[in-house]
Each structure stands twice: as C-alpha cells, then as structure tokens.
Amino acid sequence: MIFSELIVxxxxxxxxxxxxxxxxxxxxxxxxxxxxxxxxxxASKIGGELSRVIDLPPVLGELLGGxxxxxxALHLVVFTESGAAAADSAIISVLQLINNISPxxxxxxxxxxxxxxxVLAELGVIILLFEIGLESDLKELTKVGxxxxxxxxVGVAVPFAAGTAxxxxxxxxxxxxxxxxxxxxxxxxxGITSKVLSELGQLKSREGQIIVGAAVIDDILGIxxxxxxxxxxxxxxxxxxxxxxxIVSATVFLVGSILLGKYFNQSFVVIADKLQxxxxxxxPALIFAFLMAFLANAIHLEAILGAFAAGLVxxxxxxxxxxxxxxxxxxxxxxxxxxxxxxAKVDLGVLNPLVPGNREGLIIATFLIVVAIIGKVVTGWSVxxxxxxxxxxxxxxxxxxxxxxxxxxxxxxxxxxxxxPLQAAIIIMVILTTFLAPPxxxxxxxxxxxxxxxxxxxxxx
Amino acid sequence: MIFSELIVxxxxxxxxxxxxxxxxxxxxxxxxxxxxxxxxxxASKIGGELSRVIDLPPVLGELLGGxxxxxxALHLVVFTESGAAAADSAIISVLQLINNISPxxxxxxxxxxxxxxxVLAELGVIILLFEIGLESDLKELTKVGxxxxxxxxVGVAVPFAAGTAxxxxxxxxxxxxxxxxxxxxxxxxxGITSKVLSELGQLKSREGQIIVGAAVIDDILGIxxxxxxxxxxxxxxxxxxxxxxxIVSATVFLVGSILLGKYFNQSFVVIADKLQxxxxxxxPALIFAFLMAFLANAIHLEAILGAFAAGLVxxxxxxxxxxxxxxxxxxxxxxxxxxxxxxAKVDLGVLNPLVPGNREGLIIATFLIVVAIIGKVVTGWSVxxxxxxxxxxxxxxxxxxxxxxxxxxxxxxxxxxxxxPLQAAIIIMVILTTFLAPPxxxxxxxxxxxxxxxxxxxxxx
Numbered sequence: 001m002i003f004s005e006l007i008v009x010x011x012x013x014x015x016x017x018x019x020x021x022x023x024x025x026x027x028x029x030x031x032x033x034x035x036x037x038x039x040x041x042x043a044s045k046i047g048g049e050l051s052r053v054i055d056l057p058p059v060l061g062e063l064l065g066g067x068x069x070x071x072x073a074l075h076l077v078v079f080t081e082s083g084a085a086a087a088d089s090a091i092i093s094v095l096q097l098i099n100n101i102s103p104x105x106x107x108x109x110x111x112x113x114x115x116x117x118x119v120l121a122e123l124g125v126i127i128l129l130f131e132i133g134l135e136s137d138l139k140e141l142t143k144v145g146x147x148x149x150x151x152x153x154v155g156v157a158v159p160f161a162a163g164t165a166x167x168x169x170x171x172x173x174x175x176x177x178x179x180x181x182x183x184x185x186x187x188x189x190x191g192i193t194s195k196v197l198s199e200l201g202q203l204k205s206r207e208g209q210i211i212v213g214a215a216v217i218d219d220i221l222g223i224x225x226x227x228x229x230x231x232x233x234x235x236x237x238x239x240x241x242x243x244x245x246x247i248v249s250a251t252v253f254l255v256g257s258i259l260l261g262k263y264f265n266q267s268f269v270v271i272a273d274k275l276q277x278x279x280x281x282x283x284p285a286l287i288f289a290f291l292m293a294f295l296a297n298a299i300h301l302e303a304i305l306g307a308f309a310a311g312l313v314x315x316x317x318x319x320x321x322x323x324x325x326x327x328x329x330x331x332x333x334x335x336x337x338x339x340x341x342x343x344a345k346v347d348l349g350v351l352n353p354l355v356p357g358n359r360e361g362l363i364i365a366t367f368l369i370v371v372a373i374i375g376k377v378v379t380g381w382s383v384x385x386x387x388x389x390x391x392x393x394x395x396x397x398x399x400x401x402x403x404x405x406x407x408x409x410x411x412x413x414x415x416x417x418x419x420x421p422l423q424a425a426i427i428i429m430v431i432l433t434t435f436l437a438p439p440x441x442x443x444x445x446x447x448x449x450x451x452x453x454x455x456x457x458x459x460x461x
Numbered sequence: 462m463i464f465s466e467l468i469v470x471x472x473x474x475x476x477x478x479x480x481x482x483x484x485x486x487x488x489x490x491x492x493x494x495x496x497x498x499x500x501x502x503x504a505s506k507i508g509g510e511l512s513r514v515i516d517l518p519p520v521l522g523e524l525l526g527g528x529x530x531x532x533x534a535l536h537l538v539v540f541t542e543s544g545a546a547a548a549d550s551a552i553i554s555v556l557q558l559i560n561n562i563s564p565x566x567x568x569x570x571x572x573x574x575x576x577x578x579x580v581l582a583e584l585g586v587i588i589l590l591f592e593i594g595l596e597s598d599l600k601e602l603t604k605v606g607x608x609x610x611x612x613x614x615v616g617v618a619v620p621f622a623a624g625t626a627x628x629x630x631x632x633x634x635x636x637x638x639x640x641x642x643x644x645x646x647x648x649x650x651x652g653i654t655s656k657v658l659s660e661l662g663q664l665k666s667r668e669g670q671i672i673v674g675a676a677v678i679d680d681i682l683g684i685x686x687x688x689x690x691x692x693x694x695x696x697x698x699x700x701x702x703x704x705x706x707x708i709v710s711a712t713v714f715l716v717g718s719i720l721l722g723k724y725f726n727q728s729f730v731v732i733a734d735k736l737q738x739x740x741x742x743x744x745p746a747l748i749f750a751f752l753m754a755f756l757a758n759a760i761h762l763e764a765i766l767g768a769f770a771a772g773l774v775x776x777x778x779x780x781x782x783x784x785x786x787x788x789x790x791x792x793x794x795x796x797x798x799x800x801x802x803x804x805a806k807v808d809l810g811v812l813n814p815l816v817p818g819n820r821e822g823l824i825i826a827t828f829l830i831v832v833a834i835i836g837k838v839v840t841g842w843s844v845x846x847x848x849x850x851x852x853x854x855x856x857x858x859x860x861x862x863x864x865x866x867x868x869x870x871x872x873x874x875x876x877x878x879x880x881x882p883l884q885a886a887i888i889i890m891v892i893l894t895t896f897l898a899p900p901x902x903x904x905x906x907x908x909x910x911x912x913x914x915x916x917x918x919x920x921x922x
Contacts, residue, residue, distance in 0.1 A: 023542050023871065026542065026579065027758055027764075029576070029580065030580060030583050030758065030764060031755055031758045031759060031764075033580055033584075034587075034751045034752075034754050034755040034758070034764065035751075035755050037747070037751050038748055038751050038752050038755065041744050041747060041748045041751075042748060044744070045736065045738070045740070045744050045745070045748075048738040048739075049736055049737070049738055052737060052738050058738040058739070081484050081487065098759045112573075112576055115490070115573055115576075115577070116576070116577055116580050118487065119490065119491060119494055119577050122491050123494075126495075275506065275510055276510070276513060277506070277509040277510055277513050277519040278509075278519070278789075278792075278793055279506070279790075279793030279794065279797070282790050282793050282794060283502050283505070283506050283793065283794065283797070284506070286498070286502060286794060287499055287502045287503060287506075290495045290496075290498050290499050290502075291495075291499050293495050294492055294495040294496050294499065297488055297491065297492045297495070298492060298559045303488075303491060303492075303495065326789075326790040326793075327790070328739075328787075328790075329740075329743050329787040329788070329789075329790050329791055330790055330791055330794060331739075332739055332740030332743050332744065332787075333740065333743060333744065333747060333791060336740070336744070410484065
C-alpha cells in the first residue's frame with residue numbers, strides 16, 4: 001500500500017529514517033486519537049445520561065462507561081501505563097484493518113495514542129479543578145479553613161492508624177507493608193468528590209466548601225505521607241529534609257497564591273480588557289491556570305492544586321461570570337476524558353472471587369474498604385463551630401480515593417514492598433470507594449442536617 | 462533525588478521496568494506540555510494583538526509569534542518531526558533544571574511532549590475547519606460550486622504547468638524533480654486562508670465562499686496530484702488504480718456528507734434535545750465532527766475535510782447559533798496551537814543569503830514564489846457568471862500554501878527526488894506565500910470589486 005506512506009499530515013520530514021517513520025505514523029496516531037475520543041464521548045454521554053435517569057450523579061455513569069470501554073470489557077480505551085500491549089487495543093486493530101502498519105510501528109502508534117489520551121485526561125482534571133476553583137468562593141473557603149484542616153487531619157490520621165493497626169494485628173502483615181497500605185487509605189480524590197458536589201448543586205454549600213477545602217489539604221498531606229513511607233520503604237528511614245521541603249513549599253504555594261490573588265486580580269482584568277482579538281479572556285486565564293499548574297508540578301505538588309488555586313484567584317474578579325461561561329464548553333469536552341480514562345484503567349478482573357489468586361486480596365480489601373469508609377465518615381463529626389451542618393455529607397464527601405491511592409499501590413509494587421494480595425486489595429479499595437461515593441453522597445445530601453446535635457457540639461467546642 | 466521517582470500523577474505502574482519509567486516520566490511530560498502551552502498562548506496573544514494594532518489579520522501575528530518561539534529564534538517550541546533533538550529544546554532544559562532526568566528519559570520526554578503538542582495542533586485545525594464549516598452556508602456554497610471548481614482547477618493547473626516548465630527550461634532541472642516541485646505549488650492551505658477570511662469578516666461573502674469551496678476542492682486535487690507524482694518518482698509510472706480510488710472516495714465522501722446532512726440534521730437536534738447532562742450539545746457535535754474527521758483520514762483524505770463537512774451539515778440545524786457559541790472558546794484555546802506550531806516549525810535559516818549553500822535555493826525560490834502568486838491570482842479571473850465579484854480577492858485568497866506543500870518537500874527529500882536547493886526553495890515558497898497572504902488579502906478586500914469588468918465577463922460566459 002502506497003498510501004500509508006504518502007498521505008502525511010505533519011509538516012516535514014528529515015532524511016533520517018526514524019524521523020520519517022514518525023512523520024509517516026503521524027496521521028495514523030491522529031486517527032487513533034480521534035477514534036478514542038469518539039468512543040470516550042459516547043461512553044461518557046450514554047453512561048452519564050443513564051445515571052441521571054436513575055437519579056444518580058452523572059459522573060458515576062461516566063466512570064462506568066469508562067469501565068465498559070476499557071480494560072475490563074470492550075478493550076477500546078486501554079493504556080500502555082496499565083501494562084496493555086498494542087494487541088490488547090481494539091482501536092489499534094481497527095487502525096490495522098485500515099492501514100498497512102509494520103509491527104514496530106504498531107507498538108509506537110499504540111504508545112503515542114495511549115500517552116496522548118492520558119495527557120488529555122490530565123488536562124481534563126486540570127480544567128475541572130480550575131472550574132471548581134472558579135465556582136468556589138475564596139472568602140467562604142477561608143471562613144471554613146480551620147474546620148477543613150481538622151477534617152483533613154482526622155481523615156488522614158484515622159484511616160492510616162486503623163488500617164496499619166488492623167493489618168498488623170488482624171492480618172499479621174509485616175510493619176513496613178502495613179504502614180504503606182495504611183498510608184494508601186489517606187488521600188481523598190478531589191476530582192471525583194468535587195465533580196459530584198457540583199452535579200448535586202452542593203459545591204457552594206458550607207458542607208461542599210468544607211469538603212473541597214479538606215480534600216485539597218488532604219491531598220497535600222497525602223503527598224507528604226507518600227514521601228515519608230516511600231523513603232521508609234526504600235532506605236528504612238525517613239528523609240526529613242524532603243518532608244520539610246514539601247511542607248514548606250506547599251504552604252508557601254497555597255498562602256502565596258491567596259496573597260497573589262489580591263494583587264493579580266486587578267492586573268488580570270486590566271489585561272483582559274485591553275486585548276481585542278479572539279480569546280481575549282480565556283487565553284490569559286489559561287496562561288495563568290497552566291502556569292500555576294506547572295509551578296505546583298515543579299515543586300512536586302500536584303498540577304491540579306495549581307489549577308485550583310488559579311481558579312480561586314480569578315473567581316475574585318469582575319470577569320468571573322463571563323469566564324465561567326467560556327470555561328464550561330472546554331470543561332465539557334476535556335473533563336469526560338478524565339473520568340472515562342479513570343474507569344477504563346480499572347481492571348475489574350481483580351474482583352472475581354472465582355480466581356483463587358484473588359481471594360486473599362478480596363478478604364484484605366473488605367477490611368480496607370470498611371476502614372476507608374468509616375475512617376472518613378467520622379471526620380464529619382470533627383467539624384466544630386458549625387451549627388446545622390450535615391455531618392454525614394461532609395464525611396461521605398471525603399470517601400472517594402482515586403489516583404493517589406493507586407500511586408501508592410504502584411510504587412509499593414515497583415519497590416517490592418507490597419505483595420500481590422495487598423496490592424490488589426488497595427486497588428479494590430480505590431475502585432469501590434470511588435464508585436460508591438457518588439450514590440452515597442447523593443443519599444447523604446438528602447438527609448436533613450442533624451440540627452440539635454450540631455448545636456450542642458458547637459457549644460462544646 | 463527521590464522525588465522525581467515518587468510523585469507520579471498517572472495511574473498505576475506494572476512491575477516491568479519500561480512501564481515504570483513511563484509512569485515516572487508522566488508528570489514531567491505533563492509539565493512540558495503545560496509549559497509549552499503557556500509559551501504558545503503568550504506567543505499567539507502577543508503576536509495577534511500587535512498584528513491587530515497595525516491593522517493586519519491577527520493570524521499573521523500568531524504565525525510570527527510561532528516563528529519567535531520556534532526553531533528560528535528562541536527554541537522554546539520545537540518538534541522532533543522537524544529533526545530537533547531534546548538538547549535543542551529550551552523547555553526541556555527548564556524541565557532538566559527542575560527534575561533529575563536520565564539522558565534516555567530526556568529523549569523520551571522530549572519526543573512525547575513534541576508529539577502531544579503536534580496532535581493538539583492537529584486537533585486545533587480540525588476544530589478550526591469544523592467552525593469554518595459551521596460558519597459557512599451549504600446553500601451558498603452549492604450555489605458557487607461550479608465557480609469554485611473552476612477556480613480550484615485553474616489554481617492547480619497554472620502553477621503546476623508554469624512551475625514545471627520554468628524549472629525544466631529556465632533552470633534545466635531533470636523531468637521528475639521538475640514535476641515534483643511543480644506539484645508542490647498546487648495546494649492552497651484551507652486553514653490559513655479561511656482563518657484570515659473569518660478575521661476580515663469576509664467568510665460569508667460570495668468571494669469568501671468561492672475561496673473556501675475552491676480551497677477544499679484544491680486540497681483534494683492536491684492529494685491526488687501528490688499520489689500521482691509520488692508514485693511517478695518512486696516507480697517511474699503512475700498507479701492508476703490508486704488515483705481512481707482517491708477520486709471516487711473523495712467524491713463519495715463529499716456528496717455523501719451533503720446528502721447525509723439532509724437526514725442527519727433532524728436526528729441530531731432530536732438527540733441533543735433529549736440529553737440533559739452537561740455537554741448535551743457540544744459532545745454529540747464533536748462525536749460527529751471527530752467521526753467524520755476519522756473517516757476522511759481513513760479513506761486517505763485529510764481529517765480537516767471531514768471536520769469541515771461535519772460543520773457544514775450541523776450548520777443546517779436550529780441548534781447552530783448555540784453550537785457556534787460553545788465551539789468558540791474551544792476553538793480559541795486549540796486553534797492558536799496550530800498557528801503557533803506552523804510558525805514554530807519554520808526555520809528561517811534557509812532564507813539567509815549569507816550562507817553560500819542557501820543561494821541556489823533562494824534563486825529557485827524567487828522563481829517559485831512568482832509562479833505561486835501569479836498562478837493563483839489569475840484564478841480570480843476564471844470566475845464566471847458572477848457580477849460585482851472582487852476577482853483580486855478570490856485569487857489572493859488562494860495564495861497561501863502550507864502543510865501540503867511541505868509534505869511534498871518532505872516526501873521529495875525522503876525519496877531522494879529533490880536535491881537540497883530545490884527542497885529549500887519549496888520550503889521558502891511555502892513560508893513566504895503563507896506569511897504574505899494575510900496582509901495581501903487584507904489589501905485585496907479593501908479594493909472595490911471591479912464592477913464593470915465583472916459584468917462584461919458575466920455576459921460573455
């Protein structure tokens with residue numbers, strides 16, 4: 001076939017063979033990305049709409065849509081980073097039917113396509129957190145700052161202590177793996193919890209702002225815990241300098257961006273008003289958001305924290321409503337890529353009790369899930385000074401784990417600290433807390449706040 | 462440094478080393494993409510605004526902004542496919558300052574980042590053509606269909622014949638390279654010309670619709686010419702079957718999508734009205750656009766033609782205005798990536814007459830540019846049956862070459878058909894026609910249409 005060699009969309013080719021191959025592959029990679037996006041959008045819309053029909057948050061449907069098209073079922077959206085090969089991808093098979101691709105090229109194309117969809121998903125969660133920042137209210141968030149900090153600390157300490165102790169004494173796990181698995185129970189997934197809150201219209205409620213604030217602090221604590229336990233697992237001791245570096249840089253970053261907000265606000269409005277070409281508002285906003293995300297990433301925090309801080313800062317400007325409207329369609333097309341990818345990366349195979357190798361993991365997982373849920377639900381009752389607060393909702397809002405938990409499982413596996421059953425148990429815990437959180441949160445917000453109890457506690461604290 | 466190994470945003474890692482590396486690199490690749498986007502957005506806004514101040518189409522400024530940050534000057538946005546190595550990229554140097562990256566990882570990270578920005582640029586031009594399709598009017602376009610076809614055919618035939626003949630007789634080039642270089646003069650860049658038209662508010666004018674229609678047909682003709690000359694260069698004869706396949710598939714695709722439009726319109730509105738979750742309009746629209754882009758790519762046309770056809774079809778629905786508004790911010794953030802990337806990939810080094818090796822190429826380039834401009838400007842006078850048409854504007858609108866011309870240069874170089882000077886001459890021709898078109902088009906539309914002359918010609922035809 002002459003055409004796969006001929007029709008090259010990309011710019012120019014150098015005479016070197018490797019570069020020529022890349023340029024030849026470019027239109028096939030593009031075709032793979034386009035087809036993946038079509039599948040992802042179909043899965044997200046079908047899942048989201050069905051979820052809405054049965055009165056659950058649409059994001060649950062998007063996650064399940066991802067499971068359907070992903071590694072567990074249809075194998076349309078699979079990723080090299082989860083260990084898939086080109087032969088596992090149904091989309092690559094379609095591309096092979098259409099084009100005449102050499103075996104090495106197939107691997108390269110699959111790798112590129114998988115990486116591009118992963119980065120689009122990352123950009124999706126960055127835009128999501130930017131939008132959540134825009135929808136949040138910095139003043140309201142500072143008002144609940146202390147409560148959020150307490151919720152975050154309790155929500156890190158309780159599951160960590162209970163998980164580690166249980167693994168040590170009930171399951172007789174060795175100390176370091178027990179600490180590692182306990183640590184994997186700590187970090188809440190901001191992306192999932194804030195999306196559900198937004199869909200329930202509860203993002204701006206006092207509960208919603210406490211949950212978002214706590215999830216942000218919790219995420220930073222999770223990163224610090226990860227640094228501690230990973231250096232513990234690697235060298236047997238804690239790298240104190242790194243821990244101090246992380247704590248200082250996280251604090252400087254958060255406080256710095258809030259202070260920056262007060263001054264940058266005005267300059268931003270002045271700049272946006274002066275620009276007159278298309279994108280005069282959204283492009284400066286994204287420059288700021290992406291720069292903050294980059295900085296957060298550079299100081300070894302997460303990119304999404306930077307995007308959230310950028311959203312919070314720009315929320316304080318007069319341009320906020322206009323910006324909200326322009327970010328919406330961008331979020332609409334990028335955020336589903338993130339949720340479908342989360343679902344697609346899950347391999348439900350680990351849940352099958354008929355596979356003997358899964359059973360030990362399933363038993364430990366049951367324990368971890370109980371600790372993961374109870375350890376976060378109790379945090380609701382650590383909120384002080386707030387009358388009429390829906391404590392159950394606050395606790396339930398902290399349940400979904402997500403990416404940080406999986407990173408623990410991954411690093412634990414790579415370093416040899418976690419054995420197979422413990423690693424599988426962590427993955428199952430992350431899957432179930434993620435999928436249970438949307439319906440539970442829907443339920444919790446239907447409960448009226450326990451007024452009397454709150455008032456009594458408020459008097460005590 | 463323990464951190465570059467620890468802080469992993471991506472999902473989970475398999476125990477295999479390669480996969481672990483990939484997961485470890487993921488946050489650094491993301492950082493590179495974020496920083497590249499910040500640079501691209503800054504370049505596009507600064508360039509675009511300065512261009513507007515001196516009353517030129519902003520897209521020219523975006524292209525020049527790209528030149529500034531690209532391979533010609535600052536080396537911030539460079540691409541492996543243009544032959545750059547990791548060491549050439551200033552952004553990679555920044556990432557190396559922040560993270561401790563091994564030499565192999567640097568190459569991989571640069572490769573990934575470059576490929577991701579390229580695909581984002583491709584998605585940008587796909588969204589641009591979708592938007593141009595939405596802004597175009599299918600009825601108006603069918604009305605000028607014959608004129609557009611004539612303009613396209615004249616605009617392919619004249620530069621091809623004049624270019625090949627001139628190279629043969631003035632420069633004594635061998636036959637096949639002369640044909641190859643002549644063919645590189647044929648295809649107009651739809652992306653650049655339609656963006657300029659849109660910025661001048663002339664997209665919906667009769668001239669604008671003729672130019673867009675002609676550019677689409679011209680692009681298809683360019684692909685067919687490319688297939689012919691490439692097989693001629695490779696085997697010495699023309700692969701008739703492939704040429705017939707291309708002509709048939711292009712015709713079926715274009716006619717098919719117009720017919721489909723009549724029926725799919727209604728179903729699309731019904732579906733969008735039934736959906737109630739976020740993105741109920743934009744996601745089905747993008748599913749359609751990306752699917753059409755994929756199909757066009759699959760039958761070896763260009764993806765942008767599919768996106769343009771999808772836009773034309775959806776333009777006929779009641780949802781059109783709402784859709785227009787939602788596509789706008791998406792285009793605002795993706796389209797600049799395309800134009801800045803086009804500028805960034807240009808290496809102005811080939812224009813330096815002080816380098817002796819450049820001189821022969823520059824002399825041939827001068828000839829090619831004259832043929833490229835005159836060969837397209839004359840097409841305006843081939844428009845028949847249209848009174849009061851601005852013939853100069855139609856001809857000038859066809860001037861910008863762009864990607865297809867560069868693909869010719871690339872394939873010619875890779876197959877050994879084109880020697881260095883001829884290859885450089887084609888690249889210079891593409892650069893100059895691309896950069897000259899926006900100001901020339903601005904000028905041409907300021908001229909009043911030559912009424913009397915047009916009327917006389919209209920009577921004749």
